[in-house]
Amino acid sequence: MSERLLEIRDLEVQYLTMGSTVRAVNGLSLVLNKGETLGVVGETGAGKTTLALSIMQLLPKKIGRIAGGSIVFAGQSILDASAREMRSVRGDEIAMIFQDPMTSLNPVMTIGDQVAEMLELHSEGRDKKEISDKVDALLEMVGIPAERKEEYPHQFSGGMRQRVVIAIALACNPTLLIADEPTTALDVTIQAQVLEMMEDLKTRLNTSMLLITHDLGVVAAMCDSVAVMYAGRIIEYGSVDQIFESPLHPYTIGLFNAIPSLEGKTHRLIPIEGLMPNPAELPQGCSFHPRCTKCMEVCRHQSPPDFDEGGHTVACHLFGADKEGA
Amino acid sequence: MDDIILDVRNLKKYFPTPHGMLHAVDDVSLSICKGQTLGLVGESGCGKSTIGRTILRLIEPTSGEIYFEGSNILEVPKSQFKSMRRNMQFIFQDPYSSINPRLTVSQSIAEPLIVNKLASSKRELHELVLHYMEMVGLDHRLASAYPHELDGGRRQRIGIARALSVRPRFIVCDEPVSALDVSIQAQILNLLQDLQEQLDLTYIFVTHNLSVVKHISNEIAVMYLGQIVEKCRTEELFERPLHPYTRALLSAILVPSPKARNKKREILKGEITSPINPAPGCRFAKRCNYATAACAEAGCELRDMGGGHMTSCARVNAGELKWD
Numbered sequence A: 001m002s003e004r005l006l007e008i009r010d011l012e013v014q015y016l017t018m019g020s021t022v023r024a025v026n027g028l029s030l031v032l033n034k035g036e037t038l039g040v041v042g043e044t045g046a047g048k049t050t051l052a053l054s055i056m057q058l059l060p061k062k063i064g065r066i067a068g069g070s071i072v073f074a075g076q077s078i079l080d081a082s083a084r085e086m087r088s089v090r091g092d093e094i095a096m097i098f099q100d101p102m103t104s105l106n107p108v109m110t111i112g113d114q115v116a117e118m119l120e121l122h123s124e125g126r127d128k129k130e131i132s133d134k135v136d137a138l139l140e141m142v143g144i145p146a147e148r149k150e151e152y153p154h155q156f157s158g159g160m161r162q163r164v165v166i167a168i169a170l171a172c173n174p175t176l177l178i179a180d181e182p183t184t185a186l187d188v189t190i191q192a193q194v195l196e197m198m199e200d201l202k203t204r205l206n207t208s209m210l211l212i213t214h215d216l217g218v219v220a221a222m223c224d225s226v227a228v229m230y231a232g233r234i235i236e237y238g239s240v241d242q243i244f245e246s247p248l249h250p251y252t253i254g255l256f257n258a259i260p261s262l263e264g265k266t267h268r269l270i271p272i273e274g275l276m277p278n279p280a281e282l283p284q285g286c287s288f289h290p291r292c293t294k295c296m297e298v299c300r301h302q303s304p305p306d307f308d309e310g311g312h313t314v315a316c317h318l319f320g321a322d323k324e325g326a
Numbered sequence B: 001m002d003d004i005i006l007d008v009r010n011l012k013k014y015f016p017t018p019h020g021m022l023h024a025v026d027d028v029s030l031s032i033c034k035g036q037t038l039g040l041v042g043e044s045g046c047g048k049s050t051i052g053r054t055i056l057r058l059i060e061p062t063s064g065e066i067y068f069e070g071s072n073i074l075e076v077p078k079s080q081f082k083s084m085r086r087n088m089q090f091i092f093q094d095p096y097s098s099i100n101p102r103l104t105v106s107q108s109i110a111e112p113l114i115v116n117k118l119a120s121s122k123r124e125l126h127e128l129v130l131h132y133m134e135m136v137g138l139d140h141r142l143a144s145a146y147p148h149e150l151d152g153g154r155r156q157r158i159g160i161a162r163a164l165s166v167r168p169r170f171i172v173c174d175e176p177v178s179a180l181d182v183s184i185q186a187q188i189l190n191l192l193q194d195l196q197e198q199l200d201l202t203y204i205f206v207t208h209n210l211s212v213v214k215h216i217s218n219e220i221a222v223m224y225l226g227q228i229v230e231k232c233r234t235e236e237l238f239e240r241p242l243h244p245y246t247r248a249l250l251s252a253i254l255v256p257s258p259k260a261r262n263k264k265r266e267i268l269k270g271e272i273t274s275p276i277n278p279a280p281g282c283r284f285a286k287r288c289n290y291a292t293a294a295c296a297e298a299g300c301e302l303r304d305m306g307g308g309h310m311t312s313c314a315r316v317n318a319g320e321l322k323w324d
């Protein structure tokens, strides 16, 4: 039986910058169940990081604001939580890994101290020895020899730093791990190591995960379900099999066509023409319509609703009751 | 071999560092036929960009020979090399590093034309600029835009137009699509392929992305710590990889298909080691799942294992390692 851990409804997030309103997230809804790994895929500017920061309540102050919708985590509304409650949620319940590990590391503190600090915050009454043993265990778990705990972040490679961040994230034994492009900056063989480790930890600790990436290969390898994001909205959602075996949305299909295949020889790629829309001037109707090869009259004026069939959801006028001429 | 345009022999580039000599490129030999694309793949720091830069003499090699259309360009005095350089161009990963942010799109494309005196009048210059903008798919409207106003894909097109404007025969493309989203990456890859066909260009295509390199290259050289460890035709490399490093690299690729999930992955131990004063023997030995004690002393020379499929693994070359 699947139990809901995170439920987001009609989320609207905006950045207010000199004279313009950047609509980074536009009516986004998604559900993440306990123990599940949900992949959020999309290209640069789709609003993926904004989504993660909204859940963590870490949007840039003054500039970023949640303009509507709800985020419910473990039965509690995150948007109604006080700053203090949020601090404890961030420490105890939800941990986040960023693309650049230095975002989360303190350059002038040894990595051992950083893991220890997180442990101390989350465990009353443990003594020094206990904490120190736990630090060693966590570092070993992510493949870093405990002898190196007295070293500073700059003494490690990118892949190792990212593993230190993962060790810190796990120090609070979170219910939900949000990983924003955790392996994008890493070489493939190191990516393979880090992903294997994340998978292993996830099964051992039964952590749920929101894995944000632009890499469909990472999603296929790691996720149970997939949400495809475009211009601040989930335009298609389904199980990994549904999305990869029978994608429905023209944008999702376009993404698959644009990737050079490893099986067989593709002579020519099929790019998606045009560019991601500027979120300060989103097009009317379906945000994808200026780039869509299947665009119909209705697409220019009316934003498509979510059409649902057996848990596979798609926001496109080609489907459902809106279907033209069908 | 027919019509070799570039022939590099025993190229070395060492950088002195406070901790010793860094062997960025260590005895690399390669050649490319006219109109072909050679892909250079390997993890960050393995020396791909340094090879590209030395071939164009953006930096001087420590030793080696580089023959371009038959003449050793290292013997050409620097002052005379400028006119040769026109034939050999470079496209950078980050167009910002090569484009002056204070120049408009048209000024940027005009610059190499002016430097190389390729236009006889203001009018011709203007026409040439528009011609190259069209060729790379930049709208004329953008002529007076500044690079910061453009997206990454368009900035990359400026870099490509600049490289093309001097009518080169050979281009080193150094990770030209690595910073781009896949939908834009496909546009640029198609563009590079079209231009190659139209203008009979020869490319060295540097990348760490294996599906991109497979798509674009006729031949691939896999590098590890400054050396080529395997080299052959593209299809051959993906069908019959020989070097344990190549095999691990291919196995680490995440194919965008859930069916690939059950595939047994080969996970390498450790990380790429430092190229400073490297020990003799196979540089991959420390991470190799098939290394024996002898590998640390083996002379790892590239050897032809049949049909031009070269590999440097001593165990493969000795017939000790066979893959099914």
Ligand SMILES: Nc1ncnc2c1ncn2[C@@H]1O[C@H](COP(=O)(O)OP(=O)(O)O)[C@@H](O)[C@H]1O
Binding pocket: A015, A016, A017, A022, A023, A024, A042, A043, A044, A045, A046, A047, A048, A049, A050, A051, A060, A063, A279
């Ligand atoms: N602090 C900010 N101020 C103004 N605009 C922002 C800010 N952060 C992000 N944006 C804009 O919001 C949109 C979504 O950005 P982001 O969430 O970072 O997307 P992604 O992570 O998918 O690349 C982009 O158009 C981006 O330029």
Ligand SMILES: Nc1ncnc2c1ncn2[C@@H]1O[C@H](COP(=O)(O)OP(=O)(O)O)[C@@H](O)[C@H]1O
Binding pocket: B015, B022, B023, B024, B042, B043, B044, B045, B046, B047, B048, B049, B050, B051, B275
């Ligand atoms: N100017 C330089 N001085 C010192 N070391 C350098 C210099 N340029 C590159 N290197 C070193 O040479 C090695 C190869 O670098 P590079 O050719 O940039 O690799 P790649 O392009 O494969 O990532 C790396 O270890 C890098 O740190």
Ligand code: SF4
Binding pocket: A249, A250, A251, A286, A287, A288, A289, A290, A292, A293, A294, A295, A296, A299, A304, A315, A316, A317, A318
């Ligand atoms: S709603 Fe219309 S424009 Fe949007 S993706 Fe579907 S067919 Fe294309």
Ligand SMILES: [Mg+2]
Binding pocket: A048, A049, A050, A180
């Ligand atoms: Mg992001």
Ligand SMILES: [Mg+2]
Binding pocket: B048, B049, B050
């Ligand atoms: Mg490089």
